[in-house]
Amino acid sequence: MGVISPDSETILNTFLTMVKIDSPSGGEEAMCAWLQSQVNNLGLSSTIDSGGNLIVEIPANQCTHGSTLVFSGHMDVVPPCHGIKPSVSGEGDERLVVSDNTTVLGADDKAALAPILEAIRLSIQHNLPRPKTRLIFTTREETFLGGAKDLTDKTLDADFAVTFDHTGRQGTIIQRAPSYVEFNIECRGKSVHAGIMPEKGVNAIVFASKVIDRMNLGRINEETTANIGFITGGKGTNVVPDLATIRGELRSHSEEMLNQQLASIQRILDDEKANMPGVDYNFNHHYEFHRYDIDPASLGVRRVMESAERVQIEPRLTKTNGGSDNNVFMRRGLKGIVMGASFMEPHSLRERVLVSEMNRCGQFVSSLLECFAREPF
Ligand SMILES: [Zn+2]
Known part of the structure; x- marks a missing residue:
């Protein structure tokens, strides 16, 4: 059975709405409130912890095991990021979103948050199989993972985490960081x-x-x-x-x-x-x-590879020399990987993202939900 495709117009509109909401590191409140209103509309329960992180619980569906999957991304954006004015150019699949060159675009990491939201909406609306799933949307990632460091043990009590927060096309899988x-x-x-x-x-x-x-x-x-x-x-x-x-x-x-x-x-x-x-x-x-290095043969990574192939995304295991919230997760006992979130030239005025890649990210998340629902991990 194929994966139901997320709606690329919905992902694009969600993305455009989000990048227009200012969310510098330490000033993510408006972004967080907007995201919370979106998940509330889906009937999901959510909390904002003392670090300002948004935690959303999604109950399992058509799933017999009790393992918990985490999807993570960060809400903050590097400067200059006030009054971002995105514009879309090109046609169809080749449409590209850019800023007006006076700010970053904020695709790092909102190009991840938009497809995650859309995949979750689809999963609920179409009653699709999924494991118990938690969304962890963090604050202050760009200032040395500040939000992630404030997460409670209870929030990190899960079985595998997928953090979408790296430059590169869908299929980029980071299993090693310094x-x-x-x-x-x-x-x-x-x-x-x-x-x-x-x-x-x-x-x-x-x-x-x-x-x-x-x-x-x-x-x-x-x-x-x-x-x-x-x-x-x-x-x-x-x-x-x-x-x-x-x-x-x-x-x-x-x-x-x-x-x-x-x-x-x-x-x-x-x-x-x-x-x-x-x-x-x-x-x-x-x-x-602190560094991490997850075994590519581990159950979670293998399941990620299968999920990619299922939607014709070629998985490419690689390492990074940057840090992400996954460094904190791994250090505190939650196994996970980081994946490409489609954005190009992050932290620059030329930051941009392809609409088609955000759509593929949504397909990837949908596929992950269904693959991880099958067996414990
Ligand atoms: Zn990032």
Whole structure:
């Protein structure tokens, strides 16, 4: 039996309505209220948790097992995202939605939320088989997964999660993502007048630059990258600076390599401190999220592959070097994957999405519901 096709005009109109609702990270209330009104109209029960996340429970139908499936996406949009004016160009399947080039489009991640809503509506309206399903629409994903970090254990008590939140066509399946460590090095020297007694000063910027010069940056190996994103310091051209701050990040799919990089930075700091009397530093780091790597042979992933093939979507397992709410889910014991949500060039003024791809996303969600209804997972 084929999957009932979602209505592409409904998906498009839902999408256009959503991108016109401002929802910057931390300011998702209007978006959340609109989504809640939509699921209320379907007769579903929903709650908004203390992190502002919208949680929707959809009862199982024609399903004999008790496993719970999660569909997830985020409600926030990166700046500039106020007063988004979408426009649709082209014909039929090739229709493309773009912004007016003064803002992002917000297809990341509303191009996922619209098809999910439509697939759920179809499932209810046509009384189709589905497992117990929970929608988790998060806040502040773009600011280090803030909303997901606030989710309760009860919300995350499910058996498999499918997060639609990656660039790429339908069929892109992310099964591996890195850990992310942010670091901060405060370099301290001694301020003096640069012209009158420079020999009495200790230049914190010179120390910082020696350290950066020796650091391993860029793509370190296939698993690991490093970057310096900020350097600040100095008070005036006539002052030897007593403070310089370096901020950067490390990403790796290997915890061991991350630790090696942190140890390497530590060694450089100690070496350079020994070479420059009077200098000192504070080196801090913290994890924003942790890596995951889900076995492609696991039941949930296999079921996702079957669901794709059932609607003629070619599944492509791949890895990412970015984070998503799935990093939080996996860390907290909810297995899951991330899937392509059709948007192209996210986080840019050229962000765009094909109407046909959003429609295929809706078909994919419908197929997932029916495949996951068959057996426990
Ligand atoms: Zn996103």
